[in-house]
Amino acid sequence: MTRSGDDEVDLLIDAWSTILPDVDLSPLDVMSRLRRVARDLQRVREAAFSAAGxxxxxxxxxxxxxxxxxxxxxxxxxxxxxxxxxxxxxxxxxxxxxxxxxxxxxxxxxxxxxxxxxxxxxxxxxxxxxxxxxxxxxxxxxxxxxxxxxxxxxxxxxxxxxxxxxxxxx
Missing domain, CATH: 1.10.10.10 (Winged helix-like DNA-binding domain superfamily/Winged helix DNA-binding domain)
Structure with a gap:
């Protein structure tokens, strides 16, 4: 079920909930978000370091x-x-x-x-x-x-x- 404001992780969780309805996907919800944030944070850090030479x-x-x-x-x-x-x-x-x-x-x-x-x-x-x-x-x-x-x-x-x-x- 797609909701207004759903992000990529919400869509991933929704898809797997349909495939594996008996599995609590909350760990995947958290860790997938952390992985994406870590990727984006790496880009922010590299840009900050680059700005400082x-x-x-x-x-x-x-x-x-x-x-x-x-x-x-x-x-x-x-x-x-x-x-x-x-x-x-x-x-x-x-x-x-x-x-x-x-x-x-x-x-x-x-x-x-x-x-x-x-x-x-x-x-x-x-x-x-x-x-x-x-x-x-x-x-x-x-x-x-x-x-x-x-x-x-x-x-x-x-x-x-x-x-x-x-x-x-x-």
């Missing part, structure tokens, strides 16, 4: 360094583990960001086989600018919600995330 992977690395408890510095191995990128990919990305003047690599005094990657002021300014653009773009997406709705959504997503993480470890 960065790609998503550049933002990720600069953001990790900016938030680092060790004074804007990490090893390439630490960056790789946080971004789940391979060491070769991290090396390439660090080189590109160093060429842009956003970070610098120096010898690691604690380990002769490793380097230290340190965020430079230009990188700090760029990632902070990108974060401001990102937060404004994401705030626009939440504009139609009350603070209580946002708080409820945060808590619900936290619960779903914890459940998904538990399932992934099994």
């Amino acid at each position: 960065l790609r998503a992977w550049e933002f990720d690395i600069l953001s990790l360094l900016r938030r680092s408890p060790d004074g804007f510095s990490m090893t390439p191995s630490q960056l790789a583990s946080w971004t789940t990128a391979t060491s070769g990919t991290i090396t390439y990305r660090i080189e590109r960001l160093e060429e842009r003047g956003y970070l610098v690599r120096t010898d690691n005094p604690a380990d002769q086989r490793s380097r230290i990657v340190t965020l430079l002021p230009a990188g700090s300014e760029r990632v902070e600018s990108a974060m401001r653009v990102l937060v404004a773009a994401e705030a626009d997406l939440l504009d139609g919600l009350t603070w209580n709705q946002v708080a409820s959504l945060i808590e619900s997503l936290r619960t779903i995330g914890a459940s998904a993480e538990r399932d992934a470890r099994r």
Whole structure:
């Protein structure tokens, strides 16, 4: 049954309800919406990073360094583990960001086989600018919600995330 204001997920649920009338499709209703929102959010994020002159992977690395408890510095191995990128990919990305003047690599005094990657002021300014653009773009997406709705959504997503993480470890 098509209703005024039905979206793509409503139509999907209606079709499957006819095929499988004995199945509660509410999990599909929620997760299909989350998947679509995640896809759209990725586009919003990429546009926000682009407006700030960065790609998503550049933002990720600069953001990790900016938030680092060790004074804007990490090893390439630490960056790789946080971004789940391979060491070769991290090396390439660090080189590109160093060429842009956003970070610098120096010898690691604690380990002769490793380097230290340190965020430079230009990188700090760029990632902070990108974060401001990102937060404004994401705030626009939440504009139609009350603070209580946002708080409820945060808590619900936290619960779903914890459940998904538990399932992934099994």
